[in-house]
Amino acid sequence: MxxxxxxxxxxxxxxxxxxxxxxxxxxxxxxxxxxxxxxxxxxxxxxxxxxxxxxxxxxxxxxxxxxxxxxxxxxxxxxxxxxxxxxxxxxxxxxxxxxxxxxxxxxxxxxxxxxxxxxxxxxxxxxxxxxxxxxxxxxxxxxSEYRREYLFKAIAQQEPIGEIRKANDKKWINMIRKGDAEGQLTGGNLTLVCGSLGTPYEIDTKGKILFLEEVWAEPWNIDHMFTHLYNAGKLQEAAGIVIGECTDCGPKKHDPGFHVTFSLEDILYEFIEPLEIPAIHGLPIGHTKELATLPMGVDAYLDATNKKLFVTESGVR
CATH class of the missing domain: 3.40.50.10740 (Murein tetrapeptidase LD-carboxypeptidase, N-terminal domain)
Known part of the structure; x- marks a missing residue:
């Protein structure tokens, strides 16, 4: 098809x-x-x-x-x-x-x-x-102007969007693993991506640029979901991985049954870095004010070494 x-x-x-x-x-x-x-x-x-x-x-x-x-x-x-x-x-x-x-x-x-x-x-x-x-x-x-700009770049022009740039120069994009990769874009909210596993609608990550974002999830929740994706082989099959800003994904209340020190970044490094797959963290592709619109299923290029993602194919005709 x-x-x-x-x-x-x-x-x-x-x-x-x-x-x-x-x-x-x-x-x-x-x-x-x-x-x-x-x-x-x-x-x-x-x-x-x-x-x-x-x-x-x-x-x-x-x-x-x-x-x-x-x-x-x-x-x-x-x-x-x-x-x-x-x-x-x-x-x-x-x-x-x-x-x-x-x-x-x-x-x-x-x-x-x-x-x-x-x-x-x-x-x-x-x-x-x-x-x-x-x-x-x-x-x-x-x-915001950023949201509006990327919305219309994605749905109203026949030229590829190009670089998904930072919305604010004060923001930081973190390189988890250097390298570059090409592939079609797929992904979305981490909870819902995990929820697709084992169903007829299961995500296909093989050879693709996988982007993930989350909101209001504590580090242990993130750990649980990355474990699920890893055990399903979905992280290993991706050509590259892009993690969004993940808004409010720290501990909600420090009253643990046992002492927990993992941060969101710790989890990302633990799961992604050993895969030797190009990966970055911090692009505005989730529950953030400056949300960039991404066409899913089109070709993209990830230059993790320079912390950049490019959408290289238009999503409309």
């Missing part, structure tokens, strides 16, 4: 909004995002179940999947944006019509819990999808 690319987003195009994971807390978050998209020159269609709530989910699994399928089936819709992540995307995978998605290639963008959908799309359709921000954050308070 060959690589499938969606059409680039142009002014006047129609964006469909879906909520595959958690419900929104304030409706105004959605309304603000819609106003922003309209100010940018796009038309917006909102899924009929977007404002639903089913406990901690934005509607039942079937309702959320119905909205997703309906947007890909709608010939007037050019791109599908999620409201945000949270929890629950994996629950609706059984209801997604992947044949429909493959036959109607469109931009699909989201991150965090949406990782589950990205990996399933890669597995069953080869459609390039986009690890990037949800539209509930499309407002002047939350949408």
């Amino acid at each position: 060959g690589k499938v690319k969606p059409k680039r987003l142009e002014k006047g195009d129609t964006i469909g909004i879906v909520a595959p994971a958690s419900p929104h807390y304030n409706r105004s978050d959605i309304f603000r995002g819609i106003e922003t998209l309209e100010e940018w020159g796009y038309k917006v269609i909102v899924g009929k179940n977007v404002h639903n709530k089913h406990e901690y989910l934005a509607g039942t699994d079937k309702e959320r999947a119905d909205d997703f399928n309906a947007m890909f089936a709608n010939e007037d819709v050019d791109a599908v944006f999620v409201t945000h992540g949270g929890y629950g995307s994996a629950r609706m995978l059984r209801y997604i019509d992947f044949d429909l998605v493959r036959q109607n290639p469109k931009i699909f963008i989201g991150y965090s819990d949406i990782t589950s959908i990205h990996l399933a799309i890669q597995k069953y359709t080869n459609l390039v999808s986009f690890h990037g921000p949800g539209m509930a954050g499309f407002n002047p308070e939350e949408l």
Whole structure:
């Protein structure tokens, strides 16, 4: 199955909004995002179940999947944006019509819990999808210039994004292992990547540039998940590894049953350095204000020696 690319987003195009994971807390978050998209020159269609709530989910699994399928089936819709992540995307995978998605290639963008959908799309359709921000954050308070720049570089231009640069010169990119590597981009949120193992949607890392990010996880949680990936052979098969900033991934409370001194960096070095795979840590590709949008399934080049990642292929046609 060959690589499938969606059409680039142009002014006047129609964006469909879906909520595959958690419900929104304030409706105004959605309304603000819609106003922003309209100010940018796009038309917006909102899924009929977007404002639903089913406990901690934005509607039942079937309702959320119905909205997703309906947007890909709608010939007037050019791109599908999620409201945000949270929890629950994996629950609706059984209801997604992947044949429909493959036959109607469109931009699909989201991150965090949406990782589950990205990996399933890669597995069953080869459609390039986009690890990037949800539209509930499309407002002047939350949408930084960096976020906006990389969003449009990824979905609105036919040239490759190029370097995923630091958002701030004061930030630091750490080289875990020197070297360089080429391969297609895959990955996403560490918890959800691990959750794919042993399922029909399991991540394929062989010969690929694996990127991972996490938020609100203590070092022992990170250790557990890297152990899982290592035991599954997923770290060893990657051509290169890129770790995002991993926001708030330190110990939450120092009241251990036994003394723990491992930091996030200690874990990364312990698992990744012996693999002799080029690897860096610290790029803005996760739960950070300055989130860079990454097209998943396209070619990339990792120059770990110089601490740089380049997206060398466009994700749109």
